[in-house]
Amino acid sequence: MGETRRWALVTDGGHGGSRDCVAAVRALHAGGYRSAVTVSPGTSPAAVSRYSRRRIPVPHVAQDGYVDALRAELERRSYLTVVCASEASLRALGEAGLHLTDKTKLNEAARATGIDTPVSRTFTSWREVLAESESLTYPLVVKPAVRTFSALRVDAPERLRALDLDDGEIVIQEWIEDGLHALSGVMWRGHLVAATAERWLRIWPTDCGLASAAVTVASDPVLEDKLERLLEDYEGVFCAQFAGTRLIDLNLRVHSSHSLSVAAGVNLVATHCDLLNDMPVPRMRARVGFFYRWLEGDLRHVVQASRSGAMSRASAVKALLPHRGAAHSSESLRDPGPLVSRLIYGAGRVRMPPEQRAQGRSETG
Numbered sequence: 130m131g132e133t134r135r136w137a138l139v140t141d142g143g144h145g146g147s148r149d150c151v152a153a154v155r156a157l158h159a160g161g162y163r164s165a166v167t168v169s170p171g172t173s174p175a176a177v178s179r180y181s182r183r184r185i186p187v188p189h190v191a192q193d194g195y196v197d198a199l200r201a202e203l204e205r206r207s208y209l210t211v212v213c214a215s216e217a218s219l220r221a222l223g224e225a226g227l228h229l230t231d232k233t234k235l236n237e238a239a240r241a242t243g244i245d246t247p248v249s250r251t252f253t254s255w256r257e258v259l260a261e262s263e264s265l266t267y268p269l270v271v272k273p274a275v276r277t278f279s280a281l282r283v284d285a286p287e288r289l290r291a292l293d294l295d296d297g298e299i300v301i302q303e304w305i306e307d308g309l310h311a312l313s314g315v316m317w318r319g320h321l322v323a324a325t326a327e328r329w330l331r332i333w334p335t336d337c338g339l340a341s342a343a344v345t346v347a348s349d350p351v352l353e354d355k356l357e358r359l360l361e362d363y364e365g366v367f368c369a370q371f372a373g374t375r376l377i378d379l380n381l382r383v384h385s386s387h388s389l390s391v392a393a394g395v396n397l398v399a400t401h402c403d404l405l406n407d408m409p410v411p412r413m414r415a416r417v418g419f420f421y422r423w424l425e426g427d428l429r430h431v432v433q434a435s436r437s438g439a440m441s442r443a444s445a446v447k448a449l450l451p452h453r454g455a456a457h458s459s460e461s462l463r464d465p466g467p468l469v470s471r472l473i474y475g476a477g478r479v480r481m482p483p484e485q486r487a488q489g490r491s492e493t494g
Contacts (some may be wrong), residue, residue, distance in 0.1 A: 134209050134406050136163050139181070140199065141214035142190030142221070143169030146176025148385040148423070149214040151459045151467045153398055154178040156383070156391055157212070160399020165208070167199065176470040190217045209405055212398060213382045216276045226363040226381050232274045232300045235379055242358040245374040247302040255294050258301065262286040265301060270337060274298035280378075282336035307373025311340070312352060313390055314367060315401050316360045317410075323400045324348050325390040325415035331448070333426030335433060340386050341426035342448070345393045345419045366397045385458060389421035392456035423458035425471065 137157055141150040145168035157164045158180035165183035168176075177184060187198035199211070199222070213219045216230055228234045236246040250265075251274060252258045258271075263286050272280045273295065282304060283289045309332065314324035326348035332338035356369055368384035370377050383398055390397050393415035403410050431448050434440035440448070459467040 135161070136165065136182075136206070136208045137210050137212050137402060138167070138185070138199070138202065138208045139164050139212045139214060140167040140187070140218045142217045143167055143172075143187050143192075143195065144176070144189075145169070145172050145181075145184065146467060146470060147214055148459050148467075149383055149387075151178050151464075152385055152387040153212050153214050153383040154181050155461075155464065156387055156396050156398040157402070159391055160396045160402065162209075162399060162402050164212075165202070165206075167202075176467055178464050179466055180464060190215070190221050196221055209402055216380070216382065219382055220275070224381065225365075226360070229359075229363070229379055230275060230381060232272055233298065235376070239359060239376050242355050244352075244355050244359060244376050247305055247372070247375050247377060249300050249302045252299045252301065254296050255299055256296075258299050259290055262289045265289070266303070268304040270302040270304055272300045272302065274300050280337040302377075305372040305375055305377070307375070309340075309370065309372055310346070311343075311368055311370045311384075311386075312348065312356065313369075313384060313387070313397060314353075314356070315397050315404070316357070316363050316365065316367065317401075317404050318364065319357070319361045321353050321357050321360075322404065322410055323395050323397055323413040324353060325393060325395050325397070327386065327389060327415075327421070331427055331430045333423070333430045335430055338430075339423070339426070340421065341423045341430050343386060343389060343421045345389060345415045345417050347417055348414055366401055385423070386421055386456075388456040388458065389419060390415055392421070392454070393417075393419040419454070419456065420452040421456045421458075422452070424460045426458075 139150055139153045141147040145166045150166060154164045154166060155178055163182045165185050166177050166181040167185045167187045169187060169189045185202050188194040213224060220227060229238060233251045236249055239246050268282055268284045270280050271283055277295045309329040310327060312324060312326050315322045326346050327343045328346045329340040330342040330344060333341040360367060363381060366383050368380040387397060395413045395415045400410055431445045435442060435445040
């Protein structure tokens with residue numbers, strides 16, 4: 130196999146230090162591939178995994194020149210593929226399947242394939258949402274149709290009116306109490322080649338967050354068939370997230386908990402690269418019972434739950450006990466750069482004035 134067939138260009142929109150980006154770089158390394166990572170001015174070198182062989186300066190995805198910089202790098206060097214680690218980078222590059230990153234279109238396509246979705250209403254603007262605030266059923270979830278901010282739970286009309294959100298299409302969904310789970314996989318030529326099913330034990334933030342603790346479970350073949358139909362025209366890595374039977378989100382990219390798949394024997398990112406290299410790949414499903422923890426998020430979840438009385442002290446201690454062989458998010462003693470960078474960032478936030486700290490939360494999600 131040629132040397133250029135072992136290289137992938139990983140981009141999360143310029144930062145190069147997101148948990149999704151780190152997960153992709155580590156997975157590529159574990160699968161025998163080499164990665165180059167895009168970084169933008171101001172990015173800490175420690176934010177990028179040591180397994181990244183090259184760091185490519187590019188503007189931020191929201192700035193002019195991002196796509197041109199990526200194209201210039203692809204012309205300068207040969208890569209097997211571009212691995213997107215953010216929805217913003219997917220959209221900027223015009224990747225296949227983008228209609229499924231629009232929540233309204235996703236709901237329509239999912240229902241057509243027999244997948245349940247939350248009861249939803251789409252509004253053309255935030256002003257239109259506010260005009261209907263008294264007629265909505267609470268609690269509810271606020272989402273942009275195309276992701277520009279993270280989903281939010283809102284419990285009352287006055288709390289909705291207190292929000293100052295970006296304009297554009299807004300989706301209002303029912304609040305669902307059912308347990309959260311996800312199915313990640315690799316689609317190739319209309320087939321689900323590899324998959325990992327995981328049950329989310331805890332999330333952060335606690336209302337509309339991502340898995341801070343999860344465990345692999347047996348995959349549901351009926352759900353797999355439905356997702357195959359939904360994604361039949363897409364090729365690559367994805368992560369579908371559910372509340373009970375309802376599909377609440379779909380990421381057509383590597384996800385932050387990808388290390389769980391790797392630990393459970395299904396390296397989705399490397400598998401996609403193997404398929405691009407015309408290598409024989411058997412049908413793969415993750416082994417059951419493997420545990421994942423995003424340490425920072427899980428600590429925050431447990432501390433908040435303990436303080437609010439939702440979790441007893443004994444339960445909190447039990448939740449935080451180490452799990453032998455656990456997969457972790459960006460925390461790694463073998464690859465400490467991303468964790469060190471995060472600790473430095475956190476220490477800087479502690480010294481910030483409260484109003485600046487709040488601004489940082491809104492900017493980083």
